[in-house]
Structure formats: structure tokens, C-alpha cells
Amino acid sequence: MEQESKPMKTEEQTKKRSITKTDVQQFLLRGRTFIALILVLVFFTSMSPQFISTANIVxxxxxxxxxxxxxxxxxxxxxxxxxxxxxxxxxxxxxxxxxxxxxxxxxxxxxxxxxxxxxxxxxxxxxxxxxxxxxxxxxxxxxxxxxxxxxxxxxxxxxxxxxxxxxxxxxxxxxxxxxxxxxxxxxxxxxxxxxxxxxxxxxxxxxxxxxxxxxxxxxxxxxxxxxxxxxxxxxxxxxxxxxxxxxxxxxxxxxxxxxxxxxxxxxxxxxxxxxxxxxxxxxxxxxxxxxxxxxxxxxxxxxxxxxxxxxxxxxxxxxxxVSSFWQNVIKGIVIVLAVIIDQVQQRMQERIALQEQQEIK
Amino acid sequence: MPEGTQVTNSKTNAAPKVNGDIILEARNITKIFPGTLALDDVSFDVRKGKVNVLIGENGAGKSTLMKILVGVEKPTNGKILLDGEEITLNSTLDAARLGIGIIFQELNLCANMSVVDNVFLAREICQNGVINRKEQREQAEELIERLGQDISPDALVGDLRIGQQQIIEIAKALAQDARILIMDEPTSALSFTEVEVLFKVINELKARGVAIIYISHKLEEILQIGDHVTILRDGKKVTEAETQNINIPWMIEEMVGRNPAALFTRKERPLGDVLLKVEGLTLPRAGGGYLLDHVSFELREGEILGFYGLMGAGRTDLVDALAGARPLATGNIWLDGKPVLGTSVAERIEAGFVLVPEDRQRYGLVEPLSVLDNMLLSSLKNYLKGFFLARSKEKTAVEKQIKDLSIRVANPQQPITALSGGNQQKVVVAKGLLTHPKVLLLDEPTRGIDVGAKSEIFEIMNQMAEQKYGVIFISSEIKEVLAMSDRILVMTKGVITGEFSHQNATEEGLVVASALDSPLEWRKEIWNRKVNQ
Structure with a gap:
């Protein structure tokens, strides 16, 4: 049993080193909402300094x-x-x-x-x-x-x-x-x-x-x-x-x-x-x-x-x-975009899982 | 009636000499589904510390009996006795409480959850109402190790290979610590070494006095692991025996029965040129591996090519792929010597393929629509006059089909649901024929229809073949395949594992080929058979 599990582990380690690029992509895609939140915060702060004021935050x-x-x-x-x-x-x-x-x-x-x-x-x-x-x-x-x-x-x-x-x-x-x-x-x-x-x-x-x-x-x-x-x-x-x-x-x-x-x-x-x-x-x-x-x-x-x-x-x-009409347009786009990215991430995850299995084979 | 553990009651004297203690007893179980008698007065004893094997062909009633024993289905008649006392099971929860666990044939896992969460689903280990994750993890690790695997307990089940998923399914059942463990085809997706490990675990369980009910199509496996074999055929118990006294040919004979019904007659006819050529058709499985593993074959004009195999062997995937319903399929297809390039269903219909799908209700018919609307659904553009549908053209086409296929319908405007199963199926076939196909893909066209309608469907198949159509015919009913096909291909796990001409095909041959595991094994087997002949 031991002998069987050891080579598996080293294989996993080498794999981890080799697919760092997809790892980074995965990380970015998984944390996308959080990244989006930070981007939104940075954007509004740069556009309007009061945005980050205590009163506004409250x-x-x-x-x-x-x-x-x-x-x-x-x-x-x-x-x-x-x-x-x-x-x-x-x-x-x-x-x-x-x-x-x-x-x-x-x-x-x-x-x-x-x-x-x-x-x-x-x-x-x-x-x-x-x-x-x-x-x-x-x-x-x-x-x-x-x-x-x-x-x-x-x-x-x-x-x-x-x-x-x-x-x-x-x-x-x-x-x-x-x-x-x-x-x-x-x-x-x-x-x-x-x-x-x-x-x-x-x-x-x-x-x-x-x-x-x-x-x-x-x-x-x-x-x-x-x-x-x-x-x-x-x-x-x-x-x-x-x-x-x-x-x-x-x-x-x-x-x-x-x-x-x-x-x-x-x-x-x-x-x-x-x-x-x-x-x-x-x-x-x-x-x-x-x-x-x-x-x-x-x-x-x-x-x-x-x-x-x-x-x-x-x-x-x-x-x-921004006019309330444009607000709705923007919100609508953001929501649909979020789901599209979600689908992309899922498909990528499936592909990675499939790849890993073929490598094990 | 209260009763001791010893079988003294005269009613049960049919039971053979008691070998081990009977812990669970299904007595005179009858189960009627609308239109079919799934189980007919079946009694089944489960012995403690033994592997109680249940075998039979597809549709013999094995899975139904198991569903009754775990409370998923309720018997129409008959009773279940546990330790000699009658019990009623309303859900798997009831069964689990009484110590009856099951590994289902279809994988029953939540792909969105981790291995640990699946293993302990609905049986979480809790401390003050909170899940004890450490304990669960440790136990899961232990179980996985016992099954000789190296799977992380935190891995998402959906990311695992299908064989690994089956191992998790087994681990889930083991975690229940059941007194009676039902295994419905537990090895269908396991590799050779994984099966060995499973057998080791089964022996451990036996030693601890666990009663195991084992269902499998792999007859060698049964001789290896089984103790007591019960054989079902067409919902009836045929016989039972101790494994040491039996062999494979005997089992096949009993499963298949000795009544070669000459119900369906095939007409001898000359075959034409090669109509369809398929080379290296491949379809990957979502959890790894292949649903179709480089399948190649040819079909001639006027030929009825039968496909036999067990459930999940890849036959449906094959015709779906040909019909364009599996966009991920790759491989080369030639029709009439020309490569088929289109990949969508519409393009394949254009090319000349048409599928009569396995699940008539779900994929074959649009239920709220009328007979006429259903029949014309695939070929609407042929009935256009300008932008509009020409009612008169529609009517003529539909009436011709109704006459040709002798569909019994009062009026084409009748809702499709008003027709009997057999006539509904004929409407689906008519819908296909109206697209002017070259190749007819019939996936279980006789499922769930009565004998009269069946022979009518076969008559239609004969007519089509005479008119130089190529017919691919899938059926799980071995006698139908044998009777109707000019040639039979047997599939196992996405691979063609046997080819038989009408003349040299036998039930035994098909059963053996369908239960073979690897191409190597089947080559050996077929070679042996040739030598013996």
C-alpha cells in the first residue's frame, strides 16, 4: 500500500509545479467576486473622493x-x-x-x-x-x-x-x-x-x-x-x-x-x-x-x-x-457577466479534472 | 403468525435445506407496475454471513426486488420478514434503521459535494448537533484505505473517475455498518484490482456475519464470491442453488430459459452495398474514461444490425452520437461513401440519419401536441406553401403514414397521449420516416409495448430493410435481437466485444460477450469458442 501511494504523491507534486499558470487563472476566476468588489471600490474612490468618507460608508x-x-x-x-x-x-x-x-x-x-x-x-x-x-x-x-x-x-x-x-x-x-x-x-x-x-x-x-x-x-x-x-x-x-x-x-x-x-x-x-x-x-x-x-x-x-x-x-x-436608467443597464450587464464568468470557470475546472485523470492513466 | 427461526412451517417447505441462518426473508412478493408484472410470487431468503447472489437477465426483476427490500418500492403483495418478524418499509431510512444498506446500480452520489460529505450524507457524525468534521474525515480515510484507494476525502465527487465514484458508493454503504448489505452491480465500473479489493472486503464482512445480497451480470465473478445463487427470469424465481454445485453454462441456461419463442420472423433478403461506415467513434465520459471507445463498424443497405449489451454498455450513446445528439463525439462517419460532416441533429437528419429514441415519452413525443403535429415535427419544412404550412399537404402525408404503418387512431388531431404505447411508438417511427432517412436508428423500439404491437414494429423493420434502408436495432431483449437481426454486435463499456451473424448467434454467446470486461478477454473467449466449434 505504502509503495503504491508514494509515487502518486510525487506525481501530484510535479503536476502542481507544472500547471501554475492554470492555477493562477483558477485563483483569479474563483476570487472573481471579491476582485470585482475591490475594483468597484477603487473605481468609485478615484472618481469621487467623498465615496470613501465615513458618512458614505455608514x-x-x-x-x-x-x-x-x-x-x-x-x-x-x-x-x-x-x-x-x-x-x-x-x-x-x-x-x-x-x-x-x-x-x-x-x-x-x-x-x-x-x-x-x-x-x-x-x-x-x-x-x-x-x-x-x-x-x-x-x-x-x-x-x-x-x-x-x-x-x-x-x-x-x-x-x-x-x-x-x-x-x-x-x-x-x-x-x-x-x-x-x-x-x-x-x-x-x-x-x-x-x-x-x-x-x-x-x-x-x-x-x-x-x-x-x-x-x-x-x-x-x-x-x-x-x-x-x-x-x-x-x-x-x-x-x-x-x-x-x-x-x-x-x-x-x-x-x-x-x-x-x-x-x-x-x-x-x-x-x-x-x-x-x-x-x-x-x-x-x-x-x-x-x-x-x-x-x-x-x-x-x-x-x-x-x-x-x-x-x-x-x-x-x-x-x-449616473441616471437611474443607466444604473439599471449597468447592473443588468454586471449580473449576466458574473454568470458567464461562472460558466467559464466551471468548464475550465472540468477540463482540468479531465486532464488530470488522463495524465494518471 | 409468529414463527421461530427454524423453518418448520409447512408453507415454506419450498425453501431448500437451511444453509446458515436466514436473517431476511422476502415471501411471495408480487409487484405490479401499470402494464407489467415485475415480480410474480417471488420468495427470496437472505442468509447471515453469506453472499446471497441474485441473477437474471435485464428486466428479470432483480432491481425491483431490491428496491422493495430497502423500502423504495412497496410490494403489491407478499411480506418481508426480518429475524422472523414481519416488517414494513416506507423509505430507505426505515431500512437503514433496521440495518439494511444498499449500493445502488446507478451511482447515487451528489457530484457537487466532497467525498466525506457523500459518505456520511444523512448519517452525519455529530457532537452536540454539530458535524464532527475531524471524526468524519478520519473514518472516511479509514474506509477508503480499507478499499485500497488513494482518494482525498476532500475531493469533489464530480471530479472523480467513474470507478472511483463506485468505490465511494461502496464506502458510503460500509459507513452504515449494515447487517444486510445489498450490492446491485457493484463492480460494473471497477478495474480488476479494485474488484479484488472489494472481494477482500466482502469476505471480511462475511466473517463478521453480515449478510450480503449480490447482484451481478458477471458470472465468473459470482462463482468466485457467491455462496448461494437465486435465479430470476421474467419476474419469476426459476431456481436456486449453492455455488459450489453449479457452473456458468448452467446459469446461462437457467437465466435465458429453454423456450426459444418463434414470435418474430425475419425475412431472408439480399444485402446491398455498404451504406454506413463508422470509424473510431469516440465519446469521452464526464467522469473520465469513455462512453464510446473507438467504435468502428459497417452497415449495408437493407441490413438489420442488432446491438446487444447490458445497461450502460454504450449502445444508446452510439446511436445518439450517430444522430448528432452528442456534440462531444469524434470519429469518422461515411454515408453512401461520402463523409458526414455536420454535427448537429438537424444536419444529421438532413444527411439521412433518424433516431427513434429509447425514452419515447421524454425524447420521442411532445405530449400536449396531436398525432399530426408530432408526426410532422421533424419534417415541417416539406409542407410549406410560402411562409405557411399547407394543411392539405400535411394531411396527405400523415394519412399515408397512418395507413402504411397501420397506426390505430380515430383522427390525426387526437392528442398523442390518447394512443396506446405501441401506436405512440409507431407515430415516432413515422415521424422519422417522413424525414426521408437512409439509416434508421431504433433504440429499444419495443420497450414497454405489448406483444402484438411488437410484432408490428418488427414487420415495419422488415419492410424498411426490404426498401434498402439500413436499420440499427437496439434491444435488451436477447430473443428479439436474435430473431430480427441479420448481424449482431455486442457492446460492453463502450467497446464492441462480439460480432455474430444471424446463423451463428446464440443466446449463450451474446450473454458471454456482453459480460466480458476487456477486449483481450473477449478475443480469447471468442477464439476459444471458434476452436471448440
Missing amino acids: IMSKHVAIYALLAIGMTFVILTGGIDLSVGSIVGLTAMIAGGLINEGIIIPQLGVILYPHTWMVIVISLAVGTFMGTISGWVITRFNVAPFIATLGMLYVARGMAGLRNNGYTFANLVGRPEYGNTGFELLGAGSFLGINYSIWIMIVFALIAYFVSSRLPFGRHVYSIGGNEDTADLSGVRVNRTKIIVYSISGFCSAMVGLVIASQLVASHPMTGDTYELTAIAAVVLGGTSLAGGRGSVGGTIIGAFVIGVLTDGLVMLG
Whole structure:
């Protein structure tokens, strides 16, 4: 056995030395999103010195945090080979739920009383509603074998409609609560900071770390990847495919609810159209981060970088005074380009693997 | 009915003398799929510490029986007893909990995940709910070493050779520590040395009292490793025996049966010039190796050339490559003495190739469309009048085909799904014929259709051959290939391992050639047979 393995190793070493050029190419292609992020940062800084100012960075990272939170949930969904189009609407719905709880409370007509839940309860209830909406999507997908695109498209309309219904299309304004009801402090979630860093950014960091841990270290994460890679195999191996899928959509709903709360708190108001089309930005961030829409391939880390690229690009273009029409054109090109490069990298990887095998032969 | 471990019940007196303890027992299993009887009252005993072999031809019901034993399929009738107690299996998870593991015939791995992650999928080793990566890695390394391999546990499974993937599949099953381990064709992609290592591992498992169910088409292998052989044919149990009492010819005889059904008649006819010449047709496999390994052959005008082989032997890849559906294929093809240069399906149809694909539902038909629309799909441009489709031309062409092939359909506008399987298949053939081909590639044209429709399809094949078409005919049903072909080529692992004329082809010869591993072996074998004759 020993004798057999030794020559293999030396062969590998020589190979490593000989294909350094492809190694470099591979490295550049793999780190492409990160390189793109640096390029974007350098470009905007050189174009406009204020770009790198503290004030701008604070604003930018708040935006990035929102995209990143949505994209984290979306990453799990897309890793299973699904898609969640309802996240933007769930953002709107949960913002309206939170706003309603603070301004109107829970009316119990039988007793003739109005309950004003504590701010913490508001947050918990809103998160629970968002998670529940995601669970429904997952249940419809698995129970009735509905395509994720359709099920979540339905949820997109339902949740947005419910957001409008909550206050007949009107905004809940001035969500500061009243000291006598004990429900003040909601605005802190958006405005407060710890160690000089805004809460929303802390939330993003915590969510990202948890998501990274869950995806890479827990059995659940493996199951997510295996479903995206080969659902039949996962099933035959004993993975509880349906349960895993439902959880994945629940996670996405939970992340959306978190974003709904953050936005409502930052604006100190909730509007039924909050989060409109955010699902597209979230998908774009995930794809930019190197996650395959076919499922099974990608990472939370990539998604975070993808969210940064999208966020920085958007804000940078705004700062430079580029028209919003051109912004859309540029963003569109960047997203498609990212996927093209992804395909190039994959084909190259396959070619290298094929080469290596032929060399061994 | 409760029962001891000893077989005393009069109902089971069919079981032969008990050799080792029976741990798992499938009793009177019947499985009906829509339209077919996959298993017909089959009983199968699994003995502890033995290699229990199950053999039979393609479609004999082996894989179905295994799927029932691991809970993937449910039997229509019959029961499964583990340690004498009846069990119900609803999923592989249930089976795994009871200690029944399986290595599936088709590789069941996630190509996007690493070796370790695949080995422990759904059975992750956890500490406080978190995957213990170190422990998993160590165990995976140990397993891989036990299988005599040098594969990194962190390698992506998709990057491995197909043989290495099969090793990982085996490692995955071993990691379960099963009491009963089912191996469905575990060696189909393994090299000689890898098979030796596997056999060593099997012997270790036997010594530990693990019951092994072993399915293979390689009969020499079975004599080498098996203890007890059960033979299935057409969903029925034919016989069982101890391996020390049997030999290969006996196994083939029992598998094939002694009823040479003269169902299908071939008409003798003169062959014309060489119509198709294929030289060095090669198709690389994604995981390394070849699906088609430099395949060369000729086809004459008016010839029906049969291709026999086991599943995955490369027959489908061959006709797909000829039809232009495999853009990665390389090699030289001449049709009527002229080189065929186009590589796309459309260009190949133009050149005169037409494929009737194996999977009729998926590749042969567009289900929401009508009979007429399906039939004309490949040749629409022949029915144009200016920019528009001329309904009258379409109708005439379709009605002629319906008459010629005697397709039973009330009205060409009927949805294709309203037709029986046999008639659907005839529509697919008609679609091909309307492109005015020279070479007909028929991939399992008789799969899933009843006997009457089969003989009609064969009648069409005869007609085509008489009209000087070249017909390439793939079938996994050995009797069909023997009855219909002017000449038969046998494939194994992308290589042609046998050539038989209609006169000298026998079932035994085809079975032997299809189970040969390397060209060297088959040359030897064929030479031996010639000498013996």
C-alpha cells in the first residue's frame, strides 16, 4: 500500500509545479467576486473622493445589510435548487404588521380592550409572521409538488396584498410608540448603534455567521447542498427532503421579516410597498456570489460579497450622478457577466479534472 | 403468525435445506407496475454471513426486488420478514434503521459535494448537533484505505473517475455498518484490482456475519464470491442453488430459459452495398474514461444490425452520437461513401440519419401536441406553401403514414397521449420516416409495448430493410435481437466485444460477450469458442 501511494504523491507534486499558470487563472476566476468588489471600490474612490468618507460608508453598509440579509435566506433556497420570489412582499407585510402593532395594538373586541405589546413582542410577532409565510410557501411546494417559482410568485401577490389590506394602503407613520403603553424604542433598531456601528450591520454580521455555521457545520446544511446536487440521491440516502425544503423557505421568510423590521425602524414608518422588487436584488446578490441557480453549489460568504458588490455599485452610481436608467443597464450587464464568468470557470475546472485523470492513466 | 427461526412451517417447505441462518426473508412478493408484472410470487431468503447472489437477465426483476427490500418500492403483495418478524418499509431510512444498506446500480452520489460529505450524507457524525468534521474525515480515510484507494476525502465527487465514484458508493454503504448489505452491480465500473479489493472486503464482512445480497451480470465473478445463487427470469424465481454445485453454462441456461419463442420472423433478403461506415467513434465520459471507445463498424443497405449489451454498455450513446445528439463525439462517419460532416441533429437528419429514441415519452413525443403535429415535427419544412404550412399537404402525408404503418387512431388531431404505447411508438417511427432517412436508428423500439404491437414494429423493420434502408436495432431483449437481426454486435463499456451473424448467434454467446470486461478477454473467449466449434 505504502509503495503504491508514494509515487502518486510525487506525481501530484510535479503536476502542481507544472500547471501554475492554470492555477493562477483558477485563483483569479474563483476570487472573481471579491476582485470585482475591490475594483468597484477603487473605481468609485478615484472618481469621487467623498465615496470613501465615513458618512458614505455608514449609509452604504446600511443598504448592503438589507440586501445581504435577504440574500442569506435566498442562498439557502437557491442551494436546494429552488427560488423565493416572495421576499420583497414579506418585507412589506412584516413592516406593516410591526407598524400596526405599535400604532394600533391588538384590538380584542369581546373584552373591549386594546393590547399594546412591548417592542420586543412586536419584533417577535413580526418575525413569526414572516417565517410562517415562508413555511406556507415551502408547504405548498412540497405537499402539492408546485414549482417553487409558481408557489412563491403566488406568495408575492398574497403577501403584498395583505400588506395593503392591513391599513387600506395607507402608511403607519411615526412608529415611536408611547411611553404610557411601554412600547417605545422601535426606532432604535434602525438608528441605534453599538461600538459606532449601526445595529442593522450587526444583525447582518450575526446572521451571516450563523448562516455560515449552519451551512457548513450542521447536518442540515449538508442536506441542503445534497438536495440541490441530486434530490433523488438525497432522498435515497435518507435525507428528509420535504422537511429540509420547508425549513429553507421558512429561513428565507424569517430573513425577510428581519429586513421588514429594519426598514420600518429606519424610516420610523411602514409603507405597504416597502421592499418592492427586493427579491430581484437578493437573487442578483446570490448569483453574483457564485451560487448556481441549479442548486448545490455556492456559499454564504460568496453571497455576502455579492451583496456588497450590488450595494456599492448602486450607491456609487448614484453618487456619480449616473441616471437611474443607466444604473439599471449597468447592473443588468454586471449580473449576466458574473454568470458567464461562472460558466467559464466551471468548464475550465472540468477540463482540468479531465486532464488530470488522463495524465494518471 | 409468529414463527421461530427454524423453518418448520409447512408453507415454506419450498425453501431448500437451511444453509446458515436466514436473517431476511422476502415471501411471495408480487409487484405490479401499470402494464407489467415485475415480480410474480417471488420468495427470496437472505442468509447471515453469506453472499446471497441474485441473477437474471435485464428486466428479470432483480432491481425491483431490491428496491422493495430497502423500502423504495412497496410490494403489491407478499411480506418481508426480518429475524422472523414481519416488517414494513416506507423509505430507505426505515431500512437503514433496521440495518439494511444498499449500493445502488446507478451511482447515487451528489457530484457537487466532497467525498466525506457523500459518505456520511444523512448519517452525519455529530457532537452536540454539530458535524464532527475531524471524526468524519478520519473514518472516511479509514474506509477508503480499507478499499485500497488513494482518494482525498476532500475531493469533489464530480471530479472523480467513474470507478472511483463506485468505490465511494461502496464506502458510503460500509459507513452504515449494515447487517444486510445489498450490492446491485457493484463492480460494473471497477478495474480488476479494485474488484479484488472489494472481494477482500466482502469476505471480511462475511466473517463478521453480515449478510450480503449480490447482484451481478458477471458470472465468473459470482462463482468466485457467491455462496448461494437465486435465479430470476421474467419476474419469476426459476431456481436456486449453492455455488459450489453449479457452473456458468448452467446459469446461462437457467437465466435465458429453454423456450426459444418463434414470435418474430425475419425475412431472408439480399444485402446491398455498404451504406454506413463508422470509424473510431469516440465519446469521452464526464467522469473520465469513455462512453464510446473507438467504435468502428459497417452497415449495408437493407441490413438489420442488432446491438446487444447490458445497461450502460454504450449502445444508446452510439446511436445518439450517430444522430448528432452528442456534440462531444469524434470519429469518422461515411454515408453512401461520402463523409458526414455536420454535427448537429438537424444536419444529421438532413444527411439521412433518424433516431427513434429509447425514452419515447421524454425524447420521442411532445405530449400536449396531436398525432399530426408530432408526426410532422421533424419534417415541417416539406409542407410549406410560402411562409405557411399547407394543411392539405400535411394531411396527405400523415394519412399515408397512418395507413402504411397501420397506426390505430380515430383522427390525426387526437392528442398523442390518447394512443396506446405501441401506436405512440409507431407515430415516432413515422415521424422519422417522413424525414426521408437512409439509416434508421431504433433504440429499444419495443420497450414497454405489448406483444402484438411488437410484432408490428418488427414487420415495419422488415419492410424498411426490404426498401434498402439500413436499420440499427437496439434491444435488451436477447430473443428479439436474435430473431430480427441479420448481424449482431455486442457492446460492453463502450467497446464492441462480439460480432455474430444471424446463423451463428446464440443466446449463450451474446450473454458471454456482453459480460466480458476487456477486449483481450473477449478475443480469447471468442477464439476459444471458434476452436471448440
